[in-house]
Amino acid sequence: MFRVLFFDSGLGGTSVFSAVKELNPNCSYYYLFDNECFPYGNKDEAFIIKRTDEILEESVRRFSVSLIIVACNTASTVALPKLRDRIKIPIVGVVPAIKPAAIKSKSKIIGLVATPGTIRRSYTNDLIEKFAKDCKVLKIGTTDLVRLCERKMAGKPVTLTEVAEVFGPWLMLKPEERPDSIVLGCTHFPLVKDEIGTLFPDAVLVDSGEAIGRRVRSLISLNQAPSYEEISDGNHAFYTGNLENLSGYENAFKSLGFKDLTAFSLK
Secondary structure, rough: EEEEEEEOOOOHHHHHHHHHHHOOOOEEEEEEEOOHOOHHHHHHHHHHHHHHHHHHHHHHHHHHHOOEOOOOOHHHHHHHHHHHHHOOOEEHHHHHHHHHHHHHHHOEEEEEEEEHHHHHHHHHHHHHHOOOOOOEEHHHHHHOOHHHHHHOOOOOOOOOHHHHHHHHHHOOHHHHOOOEEEEEEOOOOOHHHHHHHHOOOOOOOEHHHHHHHHHHHHHHHOOOOOOOOOOOOOEEEEHHHHHHHHHHHHHHHHHHOOEEEEEEEOO
16 A cells, blocks of 8 residues: 655645545545644744654654655755655655746736745755746745634634735735735645635635646556556544644544544654
8 A cells, every 4th residue: 555644833834735635545544633733834944954854764663654745845855855855755845836827927026925934944945046036026924824824624614804914015015016926835724715816816826736636646547556456445534732623633534534533653
């Protein structure tokens, strides 16, 4: 069985999971979220590198996974090189979809909404320099929107007003000055795609989910997993810290096709 592990600090990676599973239905999926240290967007780089390495090395040992998806933009832009040096199975990262956003923009004004950590990474600036040099790039760094997404995923209400507060700087602009292509630079943000679309009805919203799905399909083919066509042994989710609304999270993962939600400890 070809086992794929998704790793994120929270539930944002479920947006990538849905896209990947649609293109790769025969895999068995494991989803591990590090809610004990959520969110990663305000953590320093050394902490993120050490934490992701510890968790993923133990996950590979414990679950015998064939491929890892670091479904967190912040962790991907910081930790991927070191992870790939230490873990000898394919690791797929998630980075802001700057290139497709720039291609789709007609006004050449694109928006990037991401965590503060992703916004300030040199990797992100390199992507902008390489793929959006001819564009004006408006940026919003936020952890508030991440928390709203977590709340929504756990079954609690999120209002359009709360989402609009995050995008206040863009909403104050004249319509012609607003981005017509918006990069959802955190895997959480597709969870409020409808709300963002309501606020910016003329903008194209761009995320990395489908591209990651195609990449996983390619890696499965390259690795020629002999058991890939076997029936999946099920999908399993894990969390690292206390969950105040455990039943809400269980229902959320059940709706995505996961069998169970279990505590994960490094000890």
